[in-house]
Amino acid sequence: MMHWTILLAAEAAAEGGKGGLFDIDATLPLMAIQFLVLVALLNALFYKPIGKAIDDRSNYIRTNQADAQERLSKAENLAKQYEQELADTRRQSQAVIAQAEADAQKIAAQKLAEAQQEAQTQREQAQHELDQQKQAAMQALEQQVDALSRQILDKLLGAQSVG
Protein backbone atom coordinates (compact mmCIF):
# COMPACT_ATOMS: atom_id res chain seq x y z
CA MET A 1 0.00 0.00 0.00
CA MET A 2 2.73 2.39 0.93
CA HIS A 3 5.55 2.36 -1.53
CA TRP A 4 8.65 2.02 0.59
CA THR A 5 11.10 3.81 -1.56
CA ILE A 6 14.05 2.74 0.57
CA LEU A 7 13.36 -0.88 -0.26
CA LEU A 8 12.97 0.04 -3.87
CA ALA A 9 16.29 1.83 -3.81
CA ALA A 10 18.00 -1.14 -2.22
CA GLU A 11 16.51 -3.37 -4.85
CA ALA A 12 17.61 -1.06 -7.58
CA ALA A 13 21.13 -1.13 -6.19
CA ALA A 14 21.02 -4.92 -5.90
CA GLU A 15 19.89 -5.32 -9.45
CA GLY A 16 23.02 -3.52 -10.58
CA GLY A 17 21.05 -1.60 -13.10
CA LYS A 18 21.13 2.07 -13.69
CA GLY A 19 20.91 4.16 -10.53
CA GLY A 20 21.24 3.00 -6.95
CA LEU A 21 23.39 4.20 -4.12
CA PHE A 22 26.70 2.96 -5.47
CA ASP A 23 26.33 4.22 -8.98
CA ILE A 24 29.84 5.25 -9.88
CA ASP A 25 30.24 7.01 -13.22
CA ALA A 26 31.85 10.03 -14.81
CA THR A 27 30.69 12.15 -11.88
CA LEU A 28 33.76 10.96 -9.99
CA PRO A 29 36.58 12.30 -12.20
CA LEU A 30 34.63 15.44 -13.04
CA MET A 31 34.04 16.10 -9.36
CA ALA A 32 37.75 15.56 -8.68
CA ILE A 33 38.69 18.06 -11.40
CA GLN A 34 36.08 20.50 -10.15
CA PHE A 35 37.47 20.16 -6.64
CA LEU A 36 41.01 20.87 -7.84
CA VAL A 37 39.74 23.96 -9.65
CA LEU A 38 38.04 25.02 -6.43
CA VAL A 39 41.33 24.55 -4.56
CA ALA A 40 43.09 26.79 -7.08
CA LEU A 41 40.35 29.42 -6.97
CA LEU A 42 40.16 29.49 -3.20
CA ASN A 43 43.93 29.62 -3.03
CA ALA A 44 43.92 32.77 -5.10
CA LEU A 45 40.82 34.33 -3.58
CA PHE A 46 40.94 33.23 0.03
CA TYR A 47 44.04 31.52 1.40
CA LYS A 48 46.63 33.85 -0.10
CA PRO A 49 45.08 37.26 0.71
CA ILE A 50 43.73 36.30 4.12
CA GLY A 51 46.89 34.41 5.01
CA LYS A 52 48.94 37.42 3.98
CA ALA A 53 46.76 39.66 6.15
CA ILE A 54 47.23 37.37 9.13
CA ASP A 55 50.99 37.06 8.63
CA ASP A 56 51.40 40.79 8.10
CA ARG A 57 49.49 41.48 11.26
CA SER A 58 51.48 39.04 13.32
CA ASN A 59 54.70 40.51 11.92
CA TYR A 60 53.51 43.99 12.74
CA ILE A 61 52.61 42.95 16.26
CA ARG A 62 55.91 41.15 16.74
CA THR A 63 58.03 44.09 15.58
CA ASN A 64 55.99 46.54 17.62
CA GLN A 65 56.32 44.38 20.64
CA ALA A 66 60.08 44.06 20.21
CA ASP A 67 60.30 47.82 19.77
CA ALA A 68 58.24 48.45 22.87
CA GLN A 69 60.34 45.97 24.80
CA GLU A 70 63.48 47.76 23.76
CA ARG A 71 62.05 51.12 24.73
CA LEU A 72 60.91 49.77 28.05
CA SER A 73 64.35 48.42 28.87
CA LYS A 74 65.89 51.73 27.79
CA ALA A 75 63.52 53.65 30.04
CA GLU A 76 64.28 51.30 32.89
CA ASN A 77 68.00 51.85 32.38
CA LEU A 78 67.49 55.61 32.37
CA ALA A 79 65.45 55.43 35.55
CA LYS A 80 68.14 53.36 37.20
CA GLN A 81 70.79 55.82 36.08
CA TYR A 82 68.82 58.76 37.41
CA GLU A 83 68.28 57.01 40.66
CA GLN A 84 71.97 56.37 40.99
CA GLU A 85 72.74 60.00 40.22
CA LEU A 86 70.19 61.07 42.75
CA ALA A 87 71.77 58.85 45.37
CA ASP A 88 75.22 60.24 44.54
CA THR A 89 74.00 63.80 44.78
CA ARG A 90 72.32 63.10 48.09
CA ARG A 91 75.48 61.57 49.45
CA GLN A 92 77.49 64.57 48.24
CA SER A 93 75.11 67.04 49.78
CA GLN A 94 75.26 65.18 53.05
CA ALA A 95 79.04 65.31 52.95
CA VAL A 96 78.90 69.06 52.30
CA ILE A 97 76.54 69.57 55.20
CA ALA A 98 78.72 67.50 57.51
CA GLN A 99 81.79 69.46 56.40
CA ALA A 100 80.05 72.77 57.00
CA GLU A 101 78.89 71.63 60.40
CA ALA A 102 82.39 70.57 61.33
CA ASP A 103 83.80 73.89 60.11
CA ALA A 104 81.21 75.81 62.06
CA GLN A 105 81.98 73.85 65.18
CA LYS A 106 85.67 74.46 64.75
CA ILE A 107 85.14 78.17 64.24
CA ALA A 108 82.89 78.35 67.22
CA ALA A 109 85.41 76.54 69.38
CA GLN A 110 88.18 78.80 68.18
CA LYS A 111 86.16 81.93 68.87
CA LEU A 112 85.24 80.64 72.25
CA ALA A 113 88.86 79.96 73.08
CA GLU A 114 89.88 83.40 71.88
CA ALA A 115 87.17 85.05 73.90
CA GLN A 116 88.13 83.08 76.99
CA GLN A 117 91.75 84.05 76.53
CA GLU A 118 90.85 87.69 76.13
CA ALA A 119 88.72 87.55 79.19
CA GLN A 120 91.60 85.95 81.05
CA THR A 121 94.05 88.64 80.00
CA GLN A 122 91.59 91.41 80.84
CA ARG A 123 90.99 89.87 84.23
CA GLU A 124 94.71 89.55 84.83
CA GLN A 125 95.21 93.15 83.83
CA ALA A 126 92.44 94.26 86.07
CA GLN A 127 93.93 92.29 88.92
CA HIS A 128 97.27 93.84 88.22
CA GLU A 129 95.86 97.35 88.25
CA LEU A 130 93.97 96.52 91.36
CA ASP A 131 97.15 95.32 93.01
CA GLN A 132 98.98 98.44 91.95
CA GLN A 133 96.31 100.72 93.25
CA LYS A 134 96.16 98.73 96.43
CA GLN A 135 99.89 99.12 96.81
CA ALA A 136 99.69 102.79 96.05
CA ALA A 137 96.90 103.20 98.49
CA MET A 138 98.89 101.28 101.06
CA GLN A 139 101.87 103.53 100.46
CA ALA A 140 99.75 106.60 100.77
CA LEU A 141 98.26 105.21 103.87
CA GLU A 142 101.68 104.51 105.27
CA GLN A 143 102.82 108.04 104.59
CA GLN A 144 99.74 109.40 106.17
CA VAL A 145 100.32 107.09 109.13
CA ASP A 146 103.85 108.44 109.30
CA ALA A 147 102.66 112.00 109.04
CA LEU A 148 100.00 111.52 111.60
CA SER A 149 102.29 109.70 113.93
CA ARG A 150 104.77 112.51 113.58
CA GLN A 151 102.11 115.07 114.28
CA ILE A 152 101.01 113.09 117.27
CA LEU A 153 104.61 112.88 118.36
CA ASP A 154 105.15 116.55 117.69
CA LYS A 155 102.12 117.35 119.73
CA LEU A 156 103.22 115.24 122.60
CA LEU A 157 106.90 116.04 122.48
CA GLY A 158 106.49 119.54 121.21
CA ALA A 159 104.73 120.67 124.33
CA GLN A 160 107.31 119.14 126.50
CA SER A 161 110.17 120.65 124.57
CA VAL A 162 108.36 123.91 124.39
CA GLY A 163 107.29 123.67 127.88
Added chain:
Amino acid sequence: MAMLTALNLFHSLPLAELEVGKQFYWHLGNLEIHGQVFLVSWFVIAVLLIASILATRNIQMVPAGFQNVMEFALEFIRDLAKNQIGEKDYRPWVPFIGTLFLFIFVSNWSGALIPWKLIHLPEGELAAPTSDINTTIALALLTSLAYFYAGFSKKGLGYFGNYVQPVAFMLPFKLIEDFTKPLSLSFRLFGNILADELVVGVLVLLVPLFIPLPVMALGLFTSAIQALIFATLAASYIGEAMEDHHGEGHEAH
Protein backbone atom coordinates in the same frame (compact mmCIF):
# COMPACT_ATOMS: atom_id res chain seq x y z
CA MET B 1 -8.76 3.96 8.29
CA ALA B 2 -8.38 7.53 9.45
CA MET B 3 -4.74 6.82 10.15
CA LEU B 4 -4.20 5.47 6.67
CA THR B 5 -5.73 8.52 5.09
CA ALA B 6 -3.50 10.64 7.29
CA LEU B 7 -0.48 8.72 6.06
CA ASN B 8 -1.57 9.18 2.51
CA LEU B 9 -1.96 12.85 3.18
CA PHE B 10 1.67 12.99 4.27
CA HIS B 11 2.63 11.28 1.07
CA SER B 12 0.99 13.99 -0.89
CA LEU B 13 3.08 16.63 0.92
CA PRO B 14 6.23 17.55 -0.96
CA LEU B 15 8.41 17.38 2.17
CA ALA B 16 7.46 13.86 3.09
CA GLU B 17 8.89 12.04 0.13
CA LEU B 18 11.92 9.90 0.21
CA GLU B 19 13.90 8.91 -2.81
CA VAL B 20 17.09 6.98 -2.54
CA GLY B 21 19.38 5.89 -5.27
CA LYS B 22 17.57 7.72 -7.99
CA GLN B 23 19.84 9.93 -10.00
CA PHE B 24 19.15 12.86 -12.22
CA TYR B 25 21.26 11.89 -15.21
CA TRP B 26 22.93 14.30 -17.51
CA HIS B 27 24.54 13.02 -20.65
CA LEU B 28 27.87 14.46 -21.62
CA GLY B 29 28.90 12.86 -24.87
CA ASN B 30 28.56 9.19 -24.04
CA LEU B 31 29.30 9.84 -20.35
CA GLU B 32 26.64 9.87 -17.72
CA ILE B 33 26.91 12.21 -14.78
CA HIS B 34 24.74 12.91 -11.77
CA GLY B 35 23.17 16.28 -12.39
CA GLN B 36 21.81 16.80 -8.89
CA VAL B 37 25.27 16.39 -7.36
CA PHE B 38 26.77 18.96 -9.67
CA LEU B 39 23.94 21.43 -9.17
CA VAL B 40 24.37 21.44 -5.40
CA SER B 41 28.15 21.37 -5.62
CA TRP B 42 28.03 24.46 -7.83
CA PHE B 43 25.90 26.09 -5.19
CA VAL B 44 28.47 25.14 -2.55
CA ILE B 45 31.33 26.43 -4.69
CA ALA B 46 29.45 29.66 -5.30
CA VAL B 47 28.90 30.09 -1.56
CA LEU B 48 32.60 29.57 -0.88
CA LEU B 49 33.71 31.91 -3.64
CA ILE B 50 31.27 34.64 -2.63
CA ALA B 51 32.36 34.32 0.99
CA SER B 52 36.01 34.60 -0.07
CA ILE B 53 35.36 37.62 -2.22
CA LEU B 54 33.34 39.31 0.52
CA ALA B 55 36.09 38.67 3.02
CA THR B 56 38.96 39.83 0.82
CA ARG B 57 37.25 42.72 -0.89
CA ASN B 58 38.63 45.23 1.56
CA ILE B 59 41.37 43.69 3.68
CA GLN B 60 42.25 45.72 6.72
CA MET B 61 44.89 45.49 9.38
CA VAL B 62 42.22 45.47 12.06
CA PRO B 63 39.73 42.95 10.73
CA ALA B 64 36.06 43.78 10.78
CA GLY B 65 32.88 42.02 9.84
CA PHE B 66 33.18 39.17 7.42
CA GLN B 67 36.95 39.34 7.19
CA ASN B 68 36.99 38.30 10.85
CA VAL B 69 34.90 35.22 10.17
CA MET B 70 37.07 34.06 7.31
CA GLU B 71 40.25 34.79 9.23
CA PHE B 72 38.91 32.65 12.03
CA ALA B 73 38.22 29.87 9.50
CA LEU B 74 41.71 30.16 8.07
CA GLU B 75 43.32 30.15 11.52
CA PHE B 76 41.32 27.06 12.34
CA ILE B 77 42.46 25.30 9.15
CA ARG B 78 46.05 26.35 9.69
CA ASP B 79 45.99 25.01 13.22
CA LEU B 80 44.56 21.75 11.97
CA ALA B 81 47.22 21.39 9.26
CA LYS B 82 49.98 22.48 11.62
CA ASN B 83 48.97 19.94 14.24
CA GLN B 84 48.93 17.08 11.76
CA ILE B 85 51.76 17.96 9.37
CA GLY B 86 54.08 19.94 11.56
CA GLU B 87 55.30 23.50 11.71
CA LYS B 88 57.86 23.09 8.91
CA ASP B 89 55.86 21.67 6.01
CA TYR B 90 52.25 22.56 6.65
CA ARG B 91 51.99 25.78 4.67
CA PRO B 92 51.79 24.42 1.09
CA TRP B 93 49.06 22.00 2.19
CA VAL B 94 46.77 24.56 3.78
CA PRO B 95 44.80 25.24 0.56
CA PHE B 96 44.15 21.56 -0.12
CA ILE B 97 43.18 20.61 3.41
CA GLY B 98 41.27 23.82 3.93
CA THR B 99 39.29 23.36 0.74
CA LEU B 100 38.52 19.78 1.74
CA PHE B 101 37.19 21.01 5.05
CA LEU B 102 35.25 23.97 3.69
CA PHE B 103 33.79 22.09 0.74
CA ILE B 104 32.65 19.13 2.84
CA PHE B 105 31.40 21.34 5.63
CA VAL B 106 29.38 23.65 3.41
CA SER B 107 28.10 20.67 1.41
CA ASN B 108 26.96 18.84 4.53
CA TRP B 109 25.31 21.85 6.06
CA SER B 110 23.66 22.88 2.85
CA GLY B 111 22.20 19.38 2.65
CA ALA B 112 21.01 19.61 6.23
CA LEU B 113 19.78 23.19 6.31
CA ILE B 114 18.42 24.03 2.87
CA PRO B 115 15.08 22.48 1.91
CA TRP B 116 16.27 21.29 -1.47
CA LYS B 117 13.18 19.14 -1.88
CA LEU B 118 11.15 22.21 -2.66
CA ILE B 119 12.96 22.26 -6.00
CA HIS B 120 11.60 19.48 -8.17
CA LEU B 121 13.81 17.58 -10.53
CA PRO B 122 12.51 15.21 -13.19
CA GLU B 123 14.17 12.37 -11.36
CA GLY B 124 16.07 12.07 -8.09
CA GLU B 125 16.36 14.96 -5.68
CA LEU B 126 18.84 17.60 -4.67
CA ALA B 127 20.90 16.73 -1.62
CA ALA B 128 24.33 17.31 -0.16
CA PRO B 129 26.99 16.45 -2.77
CA THR B 130 28.74 14.46 -0.06
CA SER B 131 25.82 12.05 0.15
CA ASP B 132 26.79 10.82 -3.30
CA ILE B 133 29.46 8.14 -3.38
CA ASN B 134 31.15 9.68 -6.43
CA THR B 135 31.97 12.89 -4.59
CA THR B 136 33.40 11.18 -1.54
CA ILE B 137 35.46 8.76 -3.61
CA ALA B 138 36.77 11.65 -5.68
CA LEU B 139 37.83 13.51 -2.54
CA ALA B 140 39.33 10.38 -0.99
CA LEU B 141 41.31 9.54 -4.12
CA LEU B 142 42.58 13.10 -4.31
CA THR B 143 43.70 12.73 -0.72
CA SER B 144 45.55 9.54 -1.63
CA LEU B 145 47.23 11.25 -4.55
CA ALA B 146 48.07 14.17 -2.29
CA TYR B 147 49.83 12.07 0.29
CA PHE B 148 51.71 10.10 -2.35
CA TYR B 149 52.77 13.38 -3.92
CA ALA B 150 53.75 14.75 -0.52
CA GLY B 151 55.84 11.69 0.26
CA PHE B 152 57.59 11.55 -3.09
CA SER B 153 58.24 15.26 -3.29
CA LYS B 154 59.72 15.27 0.20
CA LYS B 155 61.81 12.11 0.09
CA GLY B 156 61.96 11.02 -3.56
CA LEU B 157 62.14 7.27 -3.88
CA GLY B 158 63.07 7.12 -0.22
CA TYR B 159 59.34 7.33 0.37
CA PHE B 160 59.18 3.57 -0.18
CA GLY B 161 61.24 3.30 2.97
CA ASN B 162 58.05 4.19 4.83
CA TYR B 163 56.64 0.81 3.91
CA VAL B 164 59.24 -1.07 5.87
CA GLN B 165 59.21 1.20 8.88
CA PRO B 166 59.66 0.39 11.70
CA VAL B 167 60.10 -3.27 10.63
CA ALA B 168 60.01 -4.96 7.22
CA PHE B 169 57.26 -7.15 8.57
CA MET B 170 54.90 -4.19 8.24
CA LEU B 171 55.11 -4.15 4.43
CA PRO B 172 51.84 -6.02 3.64
CA PHE B 173 49.91 -4.01 6.21
CA LYS B 174 51.22 -0.74 4.86
CA LEU B 175 50.29 -1.82 1.34
CA ILE B 176 46.77 -2.69 2.44
CA GLU B 177 46.61 0.64 4.25
CA ASP B 178 47.02 2.47 0.95
CA PHE B 179 43.78 0.89 -0.19
CA THR B 180 41.88 1.10 3.07
CA LYS B 181 42.67 4.78 3.59
CA PRO B 182 40.65 6.13 0.64
CA LEU B 183 38.03 3.42 1.11
CA SER B 184 37.42 4.28 4.75
CA LEU B 185 37.58 8.02 4.06
CA SER B 186 35.01 7.89 1.28
CA PHE B 187 32.62 5.44 2.90
CA ARG B 188 32.73 7.12 6.27
CA LEU B 189 31.72 10.46 4.82
CA PHE B 190 29.22 9.03 2.36
CA GLY B 191 27.64 6.74 4.96
CA ASN B 192 27.31 9.35 7.63
CA ILE B 193 25.80 12.02 5.43
CA LEU B 194 23.46 9.68 3.58
CA ALA B 195 22.40 8.00 6.81
CA ASP B 196 21.70 11.35 8.37
CA GLU B 197 19.58 12.43 5.42
CA LEU B 198 17.74 9.10 5.45
CA VAL B 199 17.03 9.24 9.17
CA VAL B 200 15.70 12.76 8.88
CA GLY B 201 13.72 11.76 5.78
CA VAL B 202 12.17 8.71 7.44
CA LEU B 203 11.31 10.65 10.57
CA VAL B 204 9.73 13.41 8.52
CA LEU B 205 7.80 10.76 6.66
CA LEU B 206 6.48 9.31 9.91
CA VAL B 207 6.06 12.41 12.08
CA PRO B 208 6.30 15.51 9.95
CA LEU B 209 6.41 18.19 12.63
CA PHE B 210 8.83 18.97 15.47
CA ILE B 211 9.83 15.39 16.27
CA PRO B 212 12.64 15.29 13.67
CA LEU B 213 14.15 18.53 14.97
CA PRO B 214 16.52 16.93 17.53
CA VAL B 215 17.67 14.48 14.87
CA MET B 216 18.24 17.37 12.49
CA ALA B 217 20.29 19.16 15.13
CA LEU B 218 22.26 15.98 15.66
CA GLY B 219 22.68 15.83 11.88
CA LEU B 220 24.19 19.31 11.85
CA PHE B 221 26.62 18.21 14.53
CA THR B 222 27.56 15.01 12.68
CA SER B 223 27.98 16.92 9.43
CA ALA B 224 30.43 19.35 10.99
CA ILE B 225 32.29 16.53 12.72
CA GLN B 226 32.53 14.56 9.47
CA ALA B 227 34.05 17.53 7.67
CA LEU B 228 36.54 17.94 10.49
CA ILE B 229 37.37 14.21 10.49
CA PHE B 230 37.91 14.09 6.73
CA ALA B 231 40.20 17.13 6.77
CA THR B 232 42.08 15.97 9.85
CA LEU B 233 42.65 12.48 8.45
CA ALA B 234 43.78 13.87 5.10
CA ALA B 235 46.24 16.15 6.87
CA SER B 236 47.38 13.31 9.07
CA TYR B 237 48.02 11.03 6.07
CA ILE B 238 49.98 13.78 4.35
CA GLY B 239 51.93 14.42 7.54
CA GLU B 240 52.60 10.71 7.93
CA ALA B 241 53.91 10.49 4.35
CA MET B 242 56.31 13.38 4.94
CA GLU B 243 57.36 12.32 8.41
CA ASP B 244 61.06 11.70 8.90
CA HIS B 245 61.97 8.31 10.22
CA HIS B 246 65.07 8.79 12.26
CA GLY B 247 65.55 5.07 12.78
CA GLU B 248 68.79 4.69 10.84
CA GLY B 249 70.11 7.99 12.06
CA HIS B 250 69.70 7.00 15.67
CA GLU B 251 71.32 3.64 15.13
CA ALA B 252 74.28 5.28 13.45
CA HIS B 253 74.96 7.48 16.44
